[in-house]
Amino acid sequence: MNRQSEKESFAFYESYPGHVMIFRWIVLAVIFGLGVYVLSDIKEILGVAYVIYSVVALTFILPLSRCVSCYYYGKACNTGWGRLAAYLFPKGDESQYVKHYSYAILLHLLWVIPFFASFFQLLRRKEIVTLIVFLSYLLLLLVERVTLRKVACTRCHQKYFCPAVPFRKIGVDKSN
Numbered sequence: 001m002n003r004q005s006e007k008e009s010f011a012f013y014e015s016y017p018g019h020v021m022i023f024r025w026i027v028l029a030v031i032f033g034l035g036v037y038v039l040s041d042i043k044e045i046l047g048v049a050y051v052i053y054s055v056v057a058l059t060f061i062l063p064l065s066r067c068v069s070c071y072y073y074g075k076a077c078n079t080g081w082g083r084l085a086a087y088l089f090p091k092g093d094e095s096q097y098v099k100h101y102s103y104a105i106l107l108h109l110l111w112v113i114p115f116f117a118s119f120f121q122l123l124r125r126k127e128i129v130t131l132i133v134f135l136s137y138l139l140l141l142l143v144e145r146v147t148l149r150k151v152a153c154t155r156c157h158q159k160y161f162c163p164a165v166p167f168r169k170i171g172v173d174k175s176n
């Protein structure tokens with residue numbers, strides 16, 4: 001192993017530390033909570049449907065489309081989901097990680113739906129509260145992307161080829 005690759009492998013997390021996971025969970029939980037609020041505010045049944053879809057997405061779609069073919073399968077990734085996936089499904093082929101990324105649209109619905117729902121509420125009601133909710137949701141999504149990149153992607157084994165890296169420039173960033 002040359003000095004450059006030693007430096008890079010040292011920089012990768014084999015397992016993410018607890019504080020990164022806790023931070024990621026707090027950010028994601030706040031976004032999820034606001035999403036439930038937005039949909040429930042339109043109609044309670046929409047909030048319930050969103051929660052059910054989230055459970056299905058996180059226990060089937062995410063593990064099967066990403067975690068089983070991820071380096072962090074069975075390990076603590078930045079959300080700890082790699083460990084959970086190992087309990088739910090057998091290990092897949094890591095070379096299929098990028099190919100399976102096309103299923104991500106089903107995961108993106110988790111934030112796309114509340115985003116458009118909050119925009120719909122803003123157009124419908126034109127109140128200061130709905131404007132605050134819409135802008136807060138937008139801001140939270142941005143914070144989530146920026147912090148994912150800063151606290152997780154920069155130390156991730158997948159970072160040079162993972163299509164989920166926010167602001168793709170990280171793919172050529174070898175300074176971390």
Ligand code: SF4
Binds near residue numbers: 154158162164165
């Ligand atoms: S590179 Fe970033 S988005 Fe991709 S698996 Fe790693 S932490 Fe997740």
